[in-house]
Amino acid sequence: MSRDGKVVTMSQESQPATALAEAAATAGHAPSVHNTQPWRWRVLPDALELRSVADRQLAASDPEGRLLAISCGAALHHARVALAAQGWRAVVERRPDPRDSELVARLTDPDRVPADPDAMRLVQCMQVRHTDRRPVSDEPVPTTALEQITRAVTDEGGRLQILDRDQVLELAAAAGQAHAVEAEDPELRAELAYWTNRAGAGTGLTAEVLPEQPPQTTVPGRDFGRPGSLPIGPGHDQAAVYAMLHGDEDVPDGWLRAGESLSAGWLTATRLGVSVVPLSAVVEVPGTRQTLRQLLSGIGFPYLVIRLGIADPAHAGPPHTPRLTTAQVVDTSAVR
Numbered sequence: 001m002s003r004d005g006k007v008v009t010m011s012q013e014s015q016p017a018t019a020l021a022e023a024a025a026t027a028g029h030a031p032s033v034h035n036t037q038p039w040r041w042r043v044l045p046d047a048l049e050l051r052s053v054a055d056r057q058l059a060a061s062d063p064e065g066r067l068l069a070i071s072c073g074a075a076l077h078h079a080r081v082a083l084a085a086q087g088w089r090a091v092v093e094r095r096p097d098p099r100d101s102e103l104v105a106r107l108t109d110p111d112r113v114p115a116d117p118d119a120m121r122l123v124q125c126m127q128v129r130h131t132d133r134r135p136v137s138d139e140p141v142p143t144t145a146l147e148q149i150t151r152a153v154t155d156e157g158g159r160l161q162i163l164d165r166d167q168v169l170e171l172a173a174a175a176g177q178a179h180a181v182e183a184e185d186p187e188l189r190a191e192l193a194y195w196t197n198r199a200g201a202g203t204g205l206t207a208e209v210l211p212e213q214p215p216q217t218t219v220p221g222r223d224f225g226r227p228g229s230l231p232i233g234p235g236h237d238q239a240a241v242y243a244m245l246h247g248d249e250d251v252p253d254g255w256l257r258a259g260e261s262l263s264a265g266w267l268t269a270t271r272l273g274v275s276v277v278p279l280s281a282v283v284e285v286p287g288t289r290q291t292l293r294q295l296l297s298g299i300g301f302p303y304l305v306i307r308l309g310i311a312d313p314a315h316a317g318p319p320h321t322p323r324l325t326t327a328q329v330v331d332t333s334a335v336r
Ligand SMILES: Cc1cc2nc3c(=O)[nH]c(=O)nc-3n(C[C@H](O)[C@H](O)[C@H](O)COP(=O)(O)O)c2cc1C
Pocket: 029, 030, 031, 032, 033, 034, 035, 067, 068, 070, 071, 074, 129, 130, 131, 132, 133, 204, 205, 221, 222, 277, 278, 279, 280, 281, 304, 320, 321
């Protein structure tokens, strides 16, 4: 079911196509850079295709498609989990056709298996997971939670490096530099303005999810170029943990796996009551991406930085960010 409450209906109830369509619709909850939702699903009688949508790629800040692929990877992981929760298993082919770069993944050979209770819990987490940009509370993130989140990331082929105090200070300097570079670039500013002024479009960031003033954080959050209306309170996120998602190769396959890992880690964090905020400006700007690489001591390539923490329990967080309707992202014309 989609966040807009529409159930996907088809003439062939309980056929694989019904489960595949349902999984694709559930994947609409996935996080994406600037809420671009740069994906489109095609349901076939015995397969599901995930395609990236070039129109919703950030041409100025993400020309290589790194964040687009991470976003699509998150949607792919959501769909895989949703299928498992319904009691289906499928073979996943990632980037199956080298001549068709927009074909991100194909799920084939759907088969019935017992419904997976862990996957069912994660589907519930998909419905409540969101990005809360307020400073986190003073409550520390339990070490066991960090271990479980790291394991969820690793199980999906990614790696997560928790940054130490000195590395966080270097990250803070790099984030400041990345924001300064992006603020000076008219194309980047225009792109951000476009994605933060999309009221009613079902994509982009609404004022309600953006802080009304820059929160006090060790590592500055992204400067969205406009104040929002989310009250942030007086806190400073001293207890926040910063981590870097990284992998062996700076190529689309690695980015896609990073997205699946991000989704797995974020849903696990949600289950454990840990809030996650991705920070991607440092990865978008080539110079600061290089700084991140040095923080990894050359053992990999940075894909995304995330902030982890326990959200302020005393005040309500932001509302959910809007989504495109299921009909806009899931094409069921081949099975109707
Ligand atoms: C690849 C990627 C990069 C992101 N970068 C940032 C970022 O730099 N700053 C930020 O505040 N949120 C960032 N986000 C969070 C998205 O803005 C958020 O997922 C999207 O608006 C949907 O909202 P939701 O997570 O509340 O469902 C990023 C998300 C993804 C998947």
